[in-house]
Every structure is written in C-alpha cells, then in structure tokens.
Amino acid sequence: MSHRLADFLRHHRDAILEAWEAEVRELPAARALSQVALRDHLPLLLEAIADMMVQAAPAHVEDALGSVPDVHALERLGEGFDLRQVVTEYRLLRRCVLRLWAAQGIEAALDATAVFHDAVDEAVTASVTRYMRARERTFQALDSISAAAIGSPDVSTFLPRLLQVLQETVQVVDAVVVLVREGDELRVESAVGLRVEKNLRVRVGEGLAGKVAATRQPLLVHEPATGPPRLAPVLLENGLRAVYGVPLLLEGTLLGVALMGSRTSQEFSGEDLLLFRTMAARTTSMLARAHAHAREQAARAESEQSRVRLRASEERRKRWEEIFTHLGVGVVLIRVQDGLLEDVNPAFARMHGFTREELVGRPLEDTVAPESRGALVRHMGVADSKPHHEYESIHLRKDGSRFPVLTHVTSFRDEAGQVVQRACAFLDITQRRVAEAERQRLLADMEAERSRLAAVLDQLPAGVILAEAPQGRQVLGNRQVERLLGAPFTPAESLGEYGAYTGFHLDGRPYRPEEWPLARSLLQGEVVEGEELDMQRADGTRVSVLASSAPIRNREGTILAGVLAFVDVTPLRRAEAAARQAAEFGGKLIGIVSHDLRNPLNAIHLSVTQLLHSEALPPREQRAAVRIAKAGERMKRMIEELLDFTRGRLGGGIPIQRQPGDLRAVVRQGVEELEAAWPERQVLLQVEPGRYEGEWDAGRLVQVVSNLGGNALQYSPAESPITFRLEDAGEAVVLEVHNLGTPIPSEALPHLFDPFRRAVSQGNGLGLGLYIVEQVVKGHQGHLSVASQAQEGTTFRVRLPRHVPQAPAGRR
Known part of the structure; x- marks a missing residue:
C-alpha cells in the first residue's frame, strides 16, 4: 500500500500541483508570481516523500528531505511571504494530496499515511525554522546598516560603514563595492576588501x-x-572566484x-543572495536620502553665500569708515x-x-610751519604727475610747537584722467629723528669698543677675524692672523674677495668664497665649531688649522656681524700621524705572528688527532691528548680572531663575500655547532613566519652566530637556555640572541x-669576539645593538639588509 501512495504522488504530481496552485493563488503574496516561481521546490518535495515510502528501511525524515524546505523558505522570504503564508502553503498541499487520493477510492495504509504526514510536518518545521533564522539575520543586518547610517548623511561616510557591515554579516564575502551612476558611467564610490582605484x-x-x-x-x-571576456577584469585581478551584482x-x-x-567560494547560498539584495535595497534608499541631503546642503550653501556677499558689501563700506576713523596715522x-x-x-x-x-574746511597750509609752506604747492604738483609722492616737512600744533612729519600723497582721477581729489597720510617722525641721533651715537661708541677689542685680540694666541654682515667686509684681524698666513693681513671688502685666501678641504677640494666658515656664519647664521682645513701660506707651505665661527646677532635676531x-694644529697632526704609523706597525706585527703560528699549530693538531685515534694510548695520556686538542682549538680561534682583527684594522674592514x-x-648551522660544542646546554631557535632569502656571507654570519651564542652560553646560568630568534623585517632580517643571567655593567x-675588551673579568678569550661580530655586521651594511637588564636579561640584536644599497652616482 505504501507503494500505491508513492506511485500516486509520482503519477499525479501535476494534478496535485494544479489543484494546490488554484488554492494558493488566493494568498496575496502568491498572486504576482509566475507558475515556475510559485511551484518552486514542491515537485522535489513530493518526489522525496515518494522515495521515503518505497524504501525498505526509511531514512530519517530530515535526511530524506534534505535542503528542499530550507531553500523553499528562503525563496518565499525573498518574495515577500510572511510566516503564516508559508505554513498555509504546506497545509494546502497536505489537503490537496489527501483529497485527490481519497477520490481514487483506495484506502491508504497507515504506515504510508504516517510517512506522508511526518514528511509534511518536517517540511513545515524546517521551513519555519529556516524562515525565522533568515529573517532574524536580515533584521540584524538591517539594524547594523541603520546604526551605521546614523549621523552619516553623506555618501562618502556611511557607504564604507555599510559595506563593512555586509562583509561582517556574510562570512564568505571577501569584497564589496558600490558604484554610483553618473550619466552613462558608473563611478566607484566605496570599496571594502578590493584593490580598486577610488573614482574608477x-x-x-x-x-x-x-x-x-x-x-x-x-x-x-x-x-x-x-567567464565572458571583459566582463570583470578588475574582479579577476583581485582573485575573486564568485561575484554577485545587484542594481540599485x-x-x-x-x-x-x-x-x-568571494575569494574562497564559487557559490553563494540562497540566504546570502537574499540578504545581499535586501541590503542593496536599503543602500538604495540611503543613497537617495544622501543625494537629497547633498542637494539640500548645496542649496543652503548657495543661499548662505549670497547672504555673505551682501553682508560683505555692506561691511566693506563700514570697515573703510572704521579704518579711516581709528587709523593711528593722520x-x-x-x-x-x-x-x-x-x-x-x-x-x-x-x-x-x-x-x-x-580743521574741516580750512586749507592744509594752516597746519604747516611757515618755512615749509613754500614747497607745499610744488609737492602737490609732483603728486599729480605720478601715482604717489612722499616728502618730509615741519608741521605746527595749535599751541605753536613744531614737529617733523612724513607725508604720503595720492591723487585720484576720474575717467577722463583729471585729478578730482587728493588723499594725504601724515606720520609724526619725531621718534625716528631721535632714533637716528641715537644710532649715530651708538656707532661712535661701537667704534671706540672696536678699538679696545682690537687691542685685546692682538694678545690672543688664536687668529681672530671680525666681519660685517651681510656684505662680509672684514673690519678687524689680529696679529696671530698675520703669523698664520705668513703675510700682512689685508681685509677683504666683500665675500667675493674671500677667494684671495687659499684653503683646502680634507679631501683636497679648494674652498670657494661662500664655503669659508666665516662666510657661512654671515650668510646662513651657521655656528661652525672646530672645522679642520689646510691653508696655504704666502711662502707656499701649508698649515693645518681648526676654524670656528659664529654670527653676532642683535636682540631681534638679525645678524650684524660674524667672528x-x-x-694652528700642524704639530698635533704630525704627532697623530706618528702614532698612527706605530699602531699600523703593531697591527701588521700581530697579523704576521698570527699567520706564522698556524703552521706549528696545524702540526700539533694533526699529531693530537693521531694520538686520539690510537687504541694503544693509556687513559691518562688520552686525557692529556684531549686537553692538548682543546687548547689547540682555543689557540686556533685566537689566531683567527687576531687575523680578522688585523684585516679589520689594516684592510679597511673584514672582507665580505x-x-x-x-x-x-x-x-641553523651555527646553532647546531653550538649544540655540539655545548651538549649539556639548551640552545633554542625561534623562526618567525616570513621570507629570509637575501645575499649573505654565510661563513661570516655563522661566525656571528657562534660568537654571540658562545658569549651567551659562557655568561648565563647553566640551567637556563639561550634563544636565537629570526624575524622578517621587510627589506631586512633581524636576528636576536637572548640569555638570562648577570647583566652587562652599564659602564x-x-x-x-672595542677590541681586546671584555665586559667582565671572566672568560678565556682575547676580547675580540664582539669586535669581529660588529665588523661582520658592518660589512653587511647592517646594525648591531645590545640591551641588558637584570630582569629581562641580555639581548643582542642584529639587523641585516637583504641587499647592499646602491650608492648614488658620483658619490665615493
């Protein structure tokens, strides 16, 4: 009997759906749907129920129906069905099936009827659950959109927030973009998760x-x-596997x-598509509101500008009246x-x-002293012949007192070019005259001070020159200047004449006039301290001098002069050269001794190796041979360090290949060597994710790892580990070596x-390990630093660029 009901569902499916459609069309949301959209997934549902009835061991109802009720619920939610209408669809489907089956006159088996009712009930339950969950998710997204739009009336502000909400709501969405229509074009207004040009x-x-x-x-x-060519080139460039577009x-x-x-999925779920369409609809309304707000703002701005122009015109007239009334100048x-x-x-x-x-209505000459009235007519005539004219005269006060005045006259003309009015500005220059007299007095005082200063400077052991700003005229030079130059001092009248002095930079370039320290102080206000240069004396010999210069300013900061x-440091430079030669000789001696010690040391190493491989060697002698081997290794390391030190001092740095x-x-190679040499200690290597390719001198960097690791092991507690850490820093790689224990003294x-220095008295090396580490790092154009504290321990940090920076053209 189960098979009969299943066959009925299969063979009469169209009749069942026609009868169901006739009744469902009474629902408001179903009236506008096409037949395909209305029937949706119901044929699949009937087929799944029929399959359940004919199975010998029916599967669980949820598994048998699969996603058919879920998909149907999402479609109905997107088509505007409410929850009651979705449930009504299944109720009408149940009634149509039972009515048509009863019309066959065949009684259905109880088990078949039970399966049918269970399937319909499960479809209702699944649809309701899916419908409620999708609607809740949609409401939450719309609430987030509304919250993002609050206080953001303009498109440029709320669109990035809205797109961020969508990206957070739909997990498979990696990129969202909104394009705004402008005529026959679409312009990218906002994008999230997409490398796309703004305003594309x-x-x-x-x-x-x-x-x-x-x-x-x-x-x-x-x-x-x-996909179709030229359909989505920008999306292809961003690695998207699925794209869904919706018109606003x-x-x-x-x-x-x-x-x-989405970059991770080729499909979007029906719920995701529905949610995106809903949010797109909300975006449309917000865009319309934002555009209306922008138009309103533009109209308001235009209205406000009109009012501003009107007010400005009125205020301009008032402002000129205020200026005329309150101006401090007559x-x-x-x-x-x-x-x-x-x-x-x-x-x-x-x-x-x-x-x-x-005063109004009286002639101007009534305010002018008698001795200046004769020139008044002439000055007015001059003012009428050019744009403006200035002159000085004596004016009278009402009480009869006189005072000097600077007068500025401007003549105004009509369209025909005729003078119709004159405007005069008057400035009382009494204080200016007083200031000029004071200036003359100060100049006289300065001349006296200059004479006294010259007398003092003549007794100084250093050469001193004083020059005026800004022209550079030299006004003073003491006797020591003549001794250093080997000729009488002839003051230069300008900066251009500084070329008469012959001086050279330390690289051999001659000094140009504007490069002399005194010229830089006069022109730029530069303070030069201890600049070394060579000067050529009158007899052709050269002397090394240290020059210092500084500007002399007034209270306002204006440069008045330079000193x-x-x-003469020539004897000092000779002494330094002698000391440098002695140091170079010592370095060469160390290099020669270190190199020649290798041959006997190699002989000792080979002999000890043979002894250690001899089975006839007694234990006592074998221990002695082991001590000899370790001592030989120490001597070898010391010789290598001495050779590296010699190369660094005499060869311009340790060579890097x-x-x-x-x-x-x-x-890792350096760490493995440390583990073999210190089997009782724990050596850790921590490599952060990243890229570590570059151009390195592997042998020298293994030496860096060995020296830094050896120091860390030697000066840390035996029970504590040392840690190597590698980090990708973009154009460089950072290596850190950390150990606990007593910190390095701050002094x-x-x-x-420094070579031959150790931070503490313990240790059995020469004190060259860290010096060699620094030279190797410098050879890689890197940087070496150290931090040491009691709580955090000691960390050496090495920063190595992946490639040697190219020097600019023309630089040595």
Missing part, C-alpha cells in the same frame, strides 16, 4: 557592473577567469550597482579746486591739537665592541 569609472553595458546596470537585473558570475533601483530609476565577491581728503580739507580723521586732528570740526677664530641564500640555514656598554 565604468561605462554602462561594459564589464560586470555595467551589464547589471544595463539589464537592471541581478547577475551571478562563477569563476570570472573563465529607486522607483524605476537606476542609482548605481552593488557587487559582492589721513585727510583735500579738494582739488580750492585745496581745502574735505575731511580729516581723529588721528590727524590729535596730531595737531585741534578737533575735527576745527672667526682659528688655531655575499652570495644568494637563506639566512635560516645559516643560523662597559659603550666599550663592549
């Missing part, structure tokens, strides 16, 4: 976004790399296009016809001891990398 433009009909805009229909593309429509008007893409307007004062400001009236009313002092390689292998840190 796409024509409608071109590319994925252009096609969505042209068809105004959603478009899903799987694997853009194999508002009442039939296209506002833009929204795209979401200003008058004079009629050309009769030369009478047409208007005067309060400053002019106060300057002459009158009120404004007493140069220089001393760079070859491409992986620094991890180099460090030893400045000299830690």
Whole structure:
C-alpha cells in the first residue's frame, strides 16, 4: 500500500500541483508570481516523500528531505511571504494530496499515511525554522546598516560603514563595492576588501557592473577567469572566484550597482543572495536620502553665500569708515579746486591739537610751519604727475610747537584722467629723528669698543677675524692672523674677495668664497665649531688649522656681524700621524705572528688527532691528548680572531663575500655547532613566519652566530637556555640572541665592541669576539645593538639588509 501512495504522488504530481496552485493563488503574496516561481521546490518535495515510502528501511525524515524546505523558505522570504503564508502553503498541499487520493477510492495504509504526514510536518518545521533564522539575520543586518547610517548623511561616510557591515554579516564575502551612476558611467564610490582605484569609472553595458546596470537585473558570475571576456577584469585581478551584482533601483530609476565577491567560494547560498539584495535595497534608499541631503546642503550653501556677499558689501563700506576713523596715522581728503580739507580723521586732528570740526574746511597750509609752506604747492604738483609722492616737512600744533612729519600723497582721477581729489597720510617722525641721533651715537661708541677689542685680540694666541654682515667686509684681524698666513693681513671688502685666501678641504677640494666658515656664519647664521682645513701660506707651505665661527646677532635676531677664530694644529697632526704609523706597525706585527703560528699549530693538531685515534694510548695520556686538542682549538680561534682583527684594522674592514641564500640555514648551522660544542646546554631557535632569502656571507654570519651564542652560553646560568630568534623585517632580517643571567655593567656598554675588551673579568678569550661580530655586521651594511637588564636579561640584536644599497652616482 505504501507503494500505491508513492506511485500516486509520482503519477499525479501535476494534478496535485494544479489543484494546490488554484488554492494558493488566493494568498496575496502568491498572486504576482509566475507558475515556475510559485511551484518552486514542491515537485522535489513530493518526489522525496515518494522515495521515503518505497524504501525498505526509511531514512530519517530530515535526511530524506534534505535542503528542499530550507531553500523553499528562503525563496518565499525573498518574495515577500510572511510566516503564516508559508505554513498555509504546506497545509494546502497536505489537503490537496489527501483529497485527490481519497477520490481514487483506495484506502491508504497507515504506515504510508504516517510517512506522508511526518514528511509534511518536517517540511513545515524546517521551513519555519529556516524562515525565522533568515529573517532574524536580515533584521540584524538591517539594524547594523541603520546604526551605521546614523549621523552619516553623506555618501562618502556611511557607504564604507555599510559595506563593512555586509562583509561582517556574510562570512564568505571577501569584497564589496558600490558604484554610483553618473550619466552613462558608473563611478566607484566605496570599496571594502578590493584593490580598486577610488573614482574608477565604468561605462554602462561594459564589464560586470555595467551589464547589471544595463539589464537592471541581478547577475551571478562563477569563476570570472573563465567567464565572458571583459566582463570583470578588475574582479579577476583581485582573485575573486564568485561575484554577485545587484542594481540599485529607486522607483524605476537606476542609482548605481552593488557587487559582492568571494575569494574562497564559487557559490553563494540562497540566504546570502537574499540578504545581499535586501541590503542593496536599503543602500538604495540611503543613497537617495544622501543625494537629497547633498542637494539640500548645496542649496543652503548657495543661499548662505549670497547672504555673505551682501553682508560683505555692506561691511566693506563700514570697515573703510572704521579704518579711516581709528587709523593711528593722520589721513585727510583735500579738494582739488580750492585745496581745502574735505575731511580729516581723529588721528590727524590729535596730531595737531585741534578737533575735527576745527580743521574741516580750512586749507592744509594752516597746519604747516611757515618755512615749509613754500614747497607745499610744488609737492602737490609732483603728486599729480605720478601715482604717489612722499616728502618730509615741519608741521605746527595749535599751541605753536613744531614737529617733523612724513607725508604720503595720492591723487585720484576720474575717467577722463583729471585729478578730482587728493588723499594725504601724515606720520609724526619725531621718534625716528631721535632714533637716528641715537644710532649715530651708538656707532661712535661701537667704534671706540672696536678699538679696545682690537687691542685685546692682538694678545690672543688664536687668529681672530671680525666681519660685517651681510656684505662680509672684514673690519678687524689680529696679529696671530698675520703669523698664520705668513703675510700682512689685508681685509677683504666683500665675500667675493674671500677667494684671495687659499684653503683646502680634507679631501683636497679648494674652498670657494661662500664655503669659508666665516662666510657661512654671515650668510646662513651657521655656528661652525672646530672645522679642520689646510691653508696655504704666502711662502707656499701649508698649515693645518681648526676654524670656528659664529654670527653676532642683535636682540631681534638679525645678524650684524660674524667672528672667526682659528688655531694652528700642524704639530698635533704630525704627532697623530706618528702614532698612527706605530699602531699600523703593531697591527701588521700581530697579523704576521698570527699567520706564522698556524703552521706549528696545524702540526700539533694533526699529531693530537693521531694520538686520539690510537687504541694503544693509556687513559691518562688520552686525557692529556684531549686537553692538548682543546687548547689547540682555543689557540686556533685566537689566531683567527687576531687575523680578522688585523684585516679589520689594516684592510679597511673584514672582507665580505655575499652570495644568494637563506639566512635560516645559516643560523641553523651555527646553532647546531653550538649544540655540539655545548651538549649539556639548551640552545633554542625561534623562526618567525616570513621570507629570509637575501645575499649573505654565510661563513661570516655563522661566525656571528657562534660568537654571540658562545658569549651567551659562557655568561648565563647553566640551567637556563639561550634563544636565537629570526624575524622578517621587510627589506631586512633581524636576528636576536637572548640569555638570562648577570647583566652587562652599564659602564662597559659603550666599550663592549672595542677590541681586546671584555665586559667582565671572566672568560678565556682575547676580547675580540664582539669586535669581529660588529665588523661582520658592518660589512653587511647592517646594525648591531645590545640591551641588558637584570630582569629581562641580555639581548643582542642584529639587523641585516637583504641587499647592499646602491650608492648614488658620483658619490665615493
């Protein structure tokens, strides 16, 4: 009987769906749907129920139905069905099946009926659950969008927030972009997770976004790399495997296009597509609101600008009246016809001891002293012949007192070029005259001080030259200058004449006039301290001098003069050269001795090796041979360090031979050698994720690992480990060596990398290990630093660039 009901569901499926559709069409949400969209996944549901009835051991109902109810619920949610209407669909389906089965006149078996009812109940339950979960997720996303839009009326602010919400809501979404329509083009307004140029433009009909805009229909593309050509080049460049585009429509008007893409999945779930369409609809409304807000803001701004221009026009007139009234300089307007004062400001009236009313209508000559009135007509005539004219004269106050005035006259002309009015500005220059007299007095005092200063400078053991700014005229030079130059001192009159002095930089370049320390102090205010240079004396010999110069400023900071002092250091340089030769001889001697000691040391090493491989050697002698071997190894290391020291001192640094390689292998080799030499200690290597290829001298860097690791093992507690750490720092690689124990004394840190120095008295080396480490790091153009504290321990940090930087052209 189960088979009969299953066969009925299969053979009468179309009749069942027709009867069901006739009743479902009564639901408001179903009336506008096509037959295909309305029936949706129900044929699959009937087929799954029929399969359950004919199985000998029916599977669990949830497994048998699969995702059919879930997909159906998502479709109905996107088509606007509410939960009651979704449940009604299944209720009507159950009723139609049972009614048509009863019309066959065949009684259904109880087990078949039970299976049928269980399947329909499970479909209802699954659909309701899926519907509620999808709706809750949609509501949460819409709430997040609304929260993102609060306080963000403009598109540029709220779109990045909205796209971020979508990316966080749909886990498979890696990139989201919104394009806004502008005429026949789409412009990228905002993008998240996508390397796309801001304001990139796409024509409608071109590319994925252009096609969505042209068809105004959603478009899903799987694997853009194999899709239609020119459909999504930007998406292909960003490695997206699936892209879904939705048009942003508002009442039939296209506002833009929204795209979401995934780099990890080729498919989007129906729930994800539904959620994206819902959020796109909300984005459309927000875009419309933002555009309306922008138009409103623009209208307000235009209105405000109009009001501002009106106010500015009125305020400009008031401002000129305020300036005329409150200006501290006397200003008058004079009629050309009769030369009478047409208007005067309060400053002019106060300057002459009158009120404004007493001066208006009177001639200007009433305010001028008798001895200056004769030139008044001439000055006004000159002012009429050019844009403006200035002159000095004596004016009278009401009480009869006189005072000097600087007058500035400007003539105003009409369209025909005729002078119609004059404006005069008057400045009381009494204080200027007093200041000029004071200046003359100060100059006389300075000349006296200069004479006294010259007498003092003549007794100084250093050469001193004083020059004026800015022209550079030398006004003073003491006797020591003549002794150093080997000729009488002839002051230069300008900076250009500084070329008469012959001087050389330490690299042999001659000094140009503007390069002399005194010239730099005068021109740039530079303070030069102890600049070494060579000067050529009158007899052709050279002397080494240390020159120092500084500008002399007034209280306002203006450079008034410059002073140069220089001393003869030729004897000192000769002594330094002798000491340097002695040091070089000592270094060569160390190198020769270290090199010649290798041959007997190799003989000792070979002999001890033969003894250690001899089975007839008694234990006591074997222990002695082991001690000899270890002592030989120590001597070999000391000789190698001495040779490296000699190369560093005499050869301009330890030679470095760079070859491409992986620094991890180099460090591992050094760590393995340390583990073999210190089997009782724990040596850790920590390699951070990253890239460690570059150009290195592997042998020298193994020496760095060995020396730093040996130091760490030697000066740390036996029970504590030492740690090597490698880190990718972009264009460089960082190696850190850390150990616990007694910190390095602070007074030893400045000299830690000096040769033949050790931070503590313990140790059996020469004190060259850290010096060699520093030289190897410098040879790689790297940097070496150390930090040592009681709590954190001691850390040596080596930073090595992957490649040697290329020196700019022309530099040595």
